[in-house]
Amino acid sequence: MRPNRPKISDVARVAGVSTATVSRVLSNPDLVSSDTREAVQEAIRTTGYRLNLAARNLRHQRTGSIVALVPNLANPFFSEILSGIAAVLGEAGYNLLVADTCRTSAQALIDYAEPGRADGLIALDGRLPAEELKGKVPVVVACEWIPGLAAPRVKIDNRAAAGLAIDHLVALGHRRIGHVSGPRGNVLTEARIAGTQDALAAQGLLLAPADLHIGDFSLGSGREAAVTWLAQPAATRPTAMFFASDPMACGFIGEVQRHGLKVPEDVSVVGFDDIELVAHMSPPLTTIRQPRHDIGRLAAERLLARLKGETAMDDTVLPVDLVVRGSTAAPRQPA
Amino acid sequence: MRPNRPKISDVARVAGVSTATVSRVLSNPDLVSSDTREAVQEAIRTTGYRLNLAARNLRHQRTGSIVALVPNLANPFFSEILSGIAAVLGEAGYNLLVADTCRTSAQALIDYAEPGRADGLIALDGRLPAEELKGKVPVVVACEWIPGLAAPRVKIDNRAAAGLAIDHLVALGHRRIGHVSGPRGNVLTEARIAGTQDALAAQGLLLAPADLHIGDFSLGSGREAAVTWLAQPAATRPTAMFFASDPMACGFIGEVQRHGLKVPEDVSVVGFDDIELVAHMSPPLTTIRQPRHDIGRLAAERLLARLKGETAMDDTVLPVDLVVRGSTAAPRQPA
DNA sequence: CTGAAAGCGCTTACAG
DNA sequence: CTGAAAGCGCTTACAG
Secondary structure, three states, X not given: OOOOOOOHHHHHHHHOOOHHHHHHHHHOHHHOOHHHHHHHHHHHHHHOOOOOHHHHHHHHOOOOEEEEEEOOOOOHHHHHHHHXXXXXXXXXXXXXXXXXXXXXXXXXXHHOOOOOOOOEEEEOOOOOOHHHXXXXXXXXXXXXXXXXXXOOEEEEOHHHXXXXXXXXXXXXXXXXXXXXXXXXXXXXXXXXXXXXXXXXXXXOOOOOHHHEEEOOOOHHHHHHHHHHHHHOOOOOOOOEEEEOOHHHHHHHHHHHHHOOOOOOOOOEEEOOEOOHHHHHOOOOOEEEEOOHHHHHHHHHHHHHHHHOOOOXXXXXXXXXXXXXXXXXXXXXXXX | OOOOXXXXXXHHHHHOOOHHHHHHHHHOHHHOOHHHHHHHHXXXXXXXXOOOHHHHHHHHOOOOEEEEEEOOOOOHHHHHHHHHHHHHHHHOOOEEEEEEHHHOOHHHHHHOOOOOOOOEEEEOOOOOOHHHHOOOOOEEEEOOOOOXXXXXXXXXXHHHHHHHHHHHHHHHOOOOEEEEEOOOOOHHHHHHHHHHHHHHHHOOOOOOHHXXXXXXXXXXXXXXXXXXXXXXXXXXXXXXXXXXXXXXXXXXXXXXXXXXXXXXXXXXXEOOEOOHHHHHOOOOOEEEEOOHHHHHHHHXXXXXXXXXXXXXXXXXXXXXXXXXXXXXXXXXOOO
């Protein structure tokens, strides 16, 4: 079946017209008289012709594809953003190309930004090299951002989000609050640490260096934070912990419970992201909800707008919510 | 920068050679004398030339892309399979195109199987129409399978997996065991129900119609199953439940705990998939581990082999493990 | 309204 | 070892 796949010239021959006319029927039927049009459509049917998109795209100097660069495809946080991106691109007739930045060489990632490869790029990873991305395909950055790269960003207000978490804990009566962050250097990490410090300072409190644990967003690093926390004397360790991701909060809770302590009685826990499962744990997790699907949708829409000529480079900042569930309560002994 | 992007003819002019020679330096450098080769490479450098993949692909009658059709991109179960696929395709120099079958029209999905759109297709969704996929691009099916479509399948032994779960519960002393399945008609659903029934029958037990709850793999349907279960008299309801997905098991446990009952003391629970979080819940979930990343890898490898001419259509069946954790124990009152 | 022809940016037999 | 030329399957000014 592969060799004798009909092409536009086969249709033209069968219909007794030129290839130009067939092409017009395909992309601009109004330009063709109805008699001719019907003859061509009949020929399309009898030959079983299907348009070769690659050829059309080459002619149009576009690829019809948008590439999304994702730090870790296996991470549900990113996959839901991807789902929002896919929804918008699919409707607009674009292909969605996906690459996993943690499993792809730096050069291969940059090659995705070549025209001829994709028409535009959505970066969910802030560690991409800004310089190498210049002069290539239009870029929109989502969630994270790339310092030094002029590109629209779709994100949440991470400092404000951290503030929501801290204010909630302080309102419950907590005075000694710890923070488990993402990896150092990540833009989200820094924004959430800064937000935590600011919110504490606004309440006259301090993030003690010992109470800042550098994690990596993973379950395992949450468990490690629990080990450190458990090793401290019960009287002087933080009564509440704010995590820069839900999986870290889950890892922490699991380890603390395994040691016979209770959440929120012995320690209050706030996560970040509101991934689906955390509402169903025991206790259900208090967390910051990010509109992941919308982040993806908006990033895709901004990119499509750029491809249509929009030049605005302003950021889109989406609101976050604090979702209060069972993992937070007043501390046992208020300071 | 877009308009004056150098093409192969610009390089040729600068180097003082023909476009054919530049092309050879690019794809088959050994055919060119070292003097000429160096001159061309120098010209490539000075012009900043980058190959246009779309043009090369059109010439080669291939697209360089493989499309993965995923039932729900936001579902972490599928995203990890995708990650395995991406790893293999990236290494092989293929693009990974992704489409969400639940958000894409049937026609649009079939169009992905057109040559000119992609070189091959990996289906993670068993509901695609077999007839429409014939005579198009080579297909490999992973996880689920498409009845009536001759395509290699990469999957696990779902009946055996259900047997592992049931045997474990029976060994613990359970006699009345319920099953919460996926949606009716799904090939996985039917295989897991059949496996459950077989394993029970082998032990002289029966899956009572009232103990089979039809779910849809989601958290919410697990919660609904809990409502039904809770409504039954404690003395006569199942002492153990086997779920066709981890999220359903989580939804069930959350609802049961909310009603003051305990897992595994009041009911043992076995999930399916071993998604990352369930090891960290309380209790940690006993479940069937699927090698998701490997399923993705192997599916991609089978497809690449087909593109290279392999014609074998046999299935690849991957082993599963029962992971015993805290959500299962002996029943309170053995029957 | 329709066709002949050029061209998108490459690659590759075919000569030499 | 290298070049002239044809062609991958489309589209689109330009004529008529």
